[in-house]
Amino acid sequence: MVVRQGSTLQLRSGCPINLSLEVLGDRWSLIVVRDIIFGDRRHFRELLTQSEEGISSNILADRLRTLVDAGVLSRTDDPRHKQKVSYSLTERGIQLVPVLAQLAGWGVRHLPVSDELGIRARILDEGGPPLWSRFMDELRWMHLGSPRPAGPSVFDDLQAAYLAAAAKSARTR
Amino acid sequence: MVVRQGSTLQLRSGCPINLSLEVLGDRWSLIVVRDIIFGDRRHFRELLTQSEEGISSNILADRLRTLVDAGVLSRTDDPRHKQKVSYSLTERGIQLVPVLAQLAGWGVRHLPVSDELGIRARILDEGGPPLWSRFMDELRWMHLGSPRPAGPSVFDDLQAAYLAAAAKSARTR
DNA sequence: CCAAACTGATTGCATATTGCAAGTGGTTTA
DNA sequence: TAAACCACTTGCAATATGCAATCAGTTTGG
Numbered sequence: 001m002v003v004r005q006g007s008t009l010q011l012r013s014g015c016p017i018n019l020s021l022e023v024l025g026d027r028w029s030l031i032v033v034r035d036i037i038f039g040d041r042r043h044f045r046e047l048l049t050q051s052e053e054g055i056s057s058n059i060l061a062d063r064l065r066t067l068v069d070a071g072v073l074s075r076t077d078d079p080r081h082k083q084k085v086s087y088s089l090t091e092r093g094i095q096l097v098p099v100l101a102q103l104a105g106w107g108v109r110h111l112p113v114s115d116e117l118g119i120r121a122r123i124l125d126e127g128g129p130p131l132w133s134r135f136m137d138e139l140r141w142m143h144l145g146s147p148r149p150a151g152p153s154v155f156d157d158l159q160a161a162y163l164a165a166a167a168k169s170a171r172t173r
Numbered sequence: 174m175v176v177r178q179g180s181t182l183q184l185r186s187g188c189p190i191n192l193s194l195e196v197l198g199d200r201w202s203l204i205v206v207r208d209i210i211f212g213d214r215r216h217f218r219e220l221l222t223q224s225e226e227g228i229s230s231n232i233l234a235d236r237l238r239t240l241v242d243a244g245v246l247s248r249t250d251d252p253r254h255k256q257k258v259s260y261s262l263t264e265r266g267i268q269l270v271p272v273l274a275q276l277a278g279w280g281v282r283h284l285p286v287s288d289e290l291g292i293r294a295r296i297l298d299e300g301g302p303p304l305w306s307r308f309m310d311e312l313r314w315m316h317l318g319s320p321r322p323a324g325p326s327v328f329d330d331l332q333a334a335y336l337a338a339a340a341k342s343a344r345t346r
Numbered sequence: 347c348c349a350a351a352c353t354g355a356t357t358g359c360a361t362a363t364t365g366c367a368a369g370t371g372g373t374t375t376a
Numbered sequence: 377t378a379a380a381c382c383a384c385t386t387g388c389a390a391t392a393t394g395c396a397a398t399c400a401g402t403t404t405g406g
Binding site: 009012013014015016017018019020021022023024025026027030031034052053054071092095096098099100101102103104105106107108109110111112113114117118121129 | 182185186187188189190191192193194195196197198199200203204207225226227244265268269271272273274275276277278279280281282283284285286287290291294302
Binding site: 216217218221230231233234237254255256257258 | 381382383384385386
């Protein structure tokens with residue numbers, strides 16, 4: 001196994017799209033970020049076993065390392081469990097919310113997305129930048145210790161909508 | 174050489190982010206789309222030689238095939254030149270503008286982007302969705318034969334800003 | 347108290363993808 | 377009519393991915 005170790009930026013060019021792709025342009029990095037943002041997975045094992053797509057452990061380990069090196073995630077030891085490690089979003093990671101929202105919006109409009117997995121994308125699309133902004137504030141509370149934002153939880157609303165859609169499509173199946 | 178041939182969707186899951194990544198999640202696909210959108214490159218040779226990053230011809234051929242299969246680009250023979258082939262954006266491809274704008278915006282805020290290559294991202298970021306929408310209308314005119322939108326050209330403005338920034342940074346160098 | 351389960355990973359191996367350089371068969375240009 | 381140009385393709389080496397097994401230490405349950 002030879003896996004990207006240093007995750008040094010390759011620096012093919014100073015173009016912002018290129019540089020973003022050098023960090024995030026592969027099949028798994030944004031999947032990991034997605035699961036942390038929308039699924040609140042904070043531990044290696046959760047990311048490994050509770051994702052739809054089934055990432056393998058070596059790839060997950062490599063991507064977590066890469067994302068930490070790129071400043072998208074931070075890695076901290078869990079003080080109450082000597083083996084547990086927590087992965088959190090940094091501000092840089094939280095600012096991927098609009099990117100993911102647009103990418104999800106594009107997917108839901110143009111690709112064969114399932115009803116239950118598309119519901120969050122549709123809500124984010126309808127809510128637009130104001131909703132993304134509220135969600136990002138909530139993530140700052142969950143991951144960075146910022147003060148808890150007032151009002152209803154976007155995270156909970158997204159989750160509830162997903163669970164309702166999943167229950168519904170389970171019934172009609 | 175074994176290169177992705179069929180470019181069949183792998184269908185790891187019906188999640189919109191995952192499906193988008195199955196189409197676009199690699200180091201080159203969005204680079205190609207970027208050059209077509211912002212650089213108006215329409216031919217294989219232009220894409221091959223005039224890009225900052227230096228894609229190789231086999232990868233370019235494969236990605237163009239993939240993007241055409243995915244309905245992001247269309248491929249047409251040039252009637253005045255039996256060998257020339259034109260690649261154009263489809264509506265699906267044009268709708269990647271907000272995705273690229275957000276990705277570029279994230280890159281310009283968080284990665285070591287060069288001044289001249291970052292200027293377009295900054296303009297798109299400031300202009301926000303209204304500017305993106307005008308730009309998309311212009312691309313519909315350029316690629317889909319829609320009526321030419323009134324008012325100043327976003328494409329030209331972006332290009333002019335880039336050339337000015339490039340000239341400036343050449344002077345101070 | 348101790349075995350079983352759980353923790354974040356790592357290793358070996360097979361396969362798939364990427365990158366580079368050269369080449370293909372044809373067309374257009376000077 | 378030769379040189380340049382056209383969209384690719386091919387061969388090969390290097391790199392990345394995917395799978396299954398495994399690791400060493402930690403915590404939990406009986």
